[in-house]
Amino acid sequence: MPRARIYRGTAHNLRLLARKLQQGVLVAVPSETVYGLAGNALDAQACRKIFAAKGRPSTDPLIVHIHSLAQLAEVAVTNPAALRLARQFWPGPLTLVLPKRAVVPDAVTAGLASVAVRMPSDPLLRRLLKLCGLPLAAPSANPFGYVSPTTAEHVRHGLGSKIGFILDGGPARIGLESTIVDLRQPGRPRLLRPGAITRGQLGRALGRRVVVGLRPSDRNKGAQIAPGLLKRHYSPHARVVLHRKLSTRRAATSGPSEAWLFLKRPVLPVRSNVFWLDAAGTTPVAAQRLFAMLRQLDQAGYTIIHVELARGAGLAEALNDRLRRAAAK
Ligand code: AMP
Ligand code: MG
Numbered sequence: 334m335p336r337a338r339i340y341r342g343t344a345h346n347l348r349l350l351a352r353k354l355q356q357g358v359l360v361a362v363p364s365e366t367v368y369g370l371a372g373n374a375l376d377a378q379a380c381r382k383i384f385a386a387k388g389r390p391s392t393d394p395l396i397v398h399i400h401s402l403a404q405l406a407e408v409a410v411t412n413p414a415a416l417r418l419a420r421q422f423w424p425g426p427l428t429l430v431l432p433k434r435a436v437v438p439d440a441v442t443a444g445l446a447s448v449a450v451r452m453p454s455d456p457l458l459r460r461l462l463k464l465c466g467l468p469l470a471a472p473s474a475n476p477f478g479y480v481s482p483t484t485a486e487h488v489r490h491g492l493g494s495k496i497g498f499i500l501d502g503g504p505a506r507i508g509l510e511s512t513i514v515d516l517r518q519p520g521r522p523r524l525l526r527p528g529a530i531t532r533g534q535l536g537r538a539l540g541r542r543v544v545v546g547l548r549p550s551d552r553n554k555g556a557q558i559a560p561g562l563l564k565r566h567y568s569p570h571a572r573v574v575l576h577r578k579l580s581t582r583r584a585a586t587s588g589p590s591e592a593w594l595f596l597k598r599p600v601l602p603v604r605s606n607v608f609w610l611d612a613a614g615t616t617p618v619a620a621q622r623l624f625a626m627l628r629q630l631d632q633a634g635y636t637i638i639h640v641e642l643a644r645g646a647g648l649a650e651a652l653n654d655r656l657r658r659a660a661a662k
Contacts, residue, residue: 336494337496340498342460347464357372363455363505364398366453367624369471377441380470391443398458398462399450409429409448410434415431417538422534426454429514431450480569480631487624508622509529513528522544529620531648571637573656581601592630592639594608594609596610597610597612
């Protein structure tokens with residue numbers, strides 16, 4: 334049984350981990366979104382190990398991470414809309430769904446004719462991608478269904494007995510999974526998962542409206558075509574209860590096993606079961622801290638987490654999307 338070791342991003346360690354990936358070994362990697370569990374995307378056996386380590390159903394396809402636009406053309410059939418978004422938002426937290434090329438094994442795409450591709454911006458992951466010279470399939474590095482990891486320690490906590498290698502790049506800068514956009518029909522872009530690149534940004538870049546959700550013909554496909562479209566996902570063990578607005582008055586009268594999670598530091602009185610994502614209530618900071626906070630409250634033994642929904646468009650939509658999934662039955 335492997336016991337995960339955490340590796341700092343030294344030149345020596347990066348070379349070692351690149352070699353491991355070339356040998357078909359799994360490596361957990363930092364990214365600007367969340368930590369990923371990476372394997373050679375062209376090696377079906379390596380990819381099957383990813384599903385086994387996570388306990389992820391083989392019907393839930395993986396995102397392929399690349400270093401260059403040349404690699405995009407190797408794994409996917411591109412179109413002008415895709416190249417436009419790639420030029421504007423890569424490297425960054427945007428995943429494109431495109432028709433796949435034959436080199437991508439069915440294990441990666443769950444048998445779909447499409448592949449999801451992203452060029453991440455995290456500097457250590459970029460160096461690792463370049464050193465190993467391979468596209469890397471990587472879902473979030475957590476047991477299936479649980480909250481995504483945003484630090485190397487989170488990865489070790491969830492998968493430490495299943496994998497041997499974790500690259501530490503510090504806390505994830507964005508803290509929410511990538512935006513996913515389906516560009517198989519370039520004239521009709523579809524948002525499959527909201528993230529830090531917003532629907533408005535995509536619409537402006539493409540010069541057309543981006544619709545939300547799957548195309549009707551995909552809705553009853555066997556494979557889990559849109560990821561986060563699984564209703565319950567990203568969930569802590571505690572029950573999550575959503576609120577439009579929280580008040581410290583209600584927190585003051587609740588039982589000791591209930592936590593109250595505000596977006597912004599509330600006015601006093603603040604009791605020990607009152608928490609906040611950012612003192613100033615800034616949405617990017619709240620998003621960056623959300624998953625770590627849900628883990629912390631789980632570990633503290635709270636059985637109910639009351640959370641306040643974010644207001645506004647853009648990143649607030651992505652944050653609320655994760656909160657709704659965490660709260661789904
Ligand atoms: P995760 O990396 O755990 O955040 O999940 C990756 C998600 O990307 C999957 O759950 C998929 O729904 C989505 N995805 C991967 N490949 C495809 C694809 N070919 N078509 C649509 N969505 C995809
Ligand atoms: Mg995931």
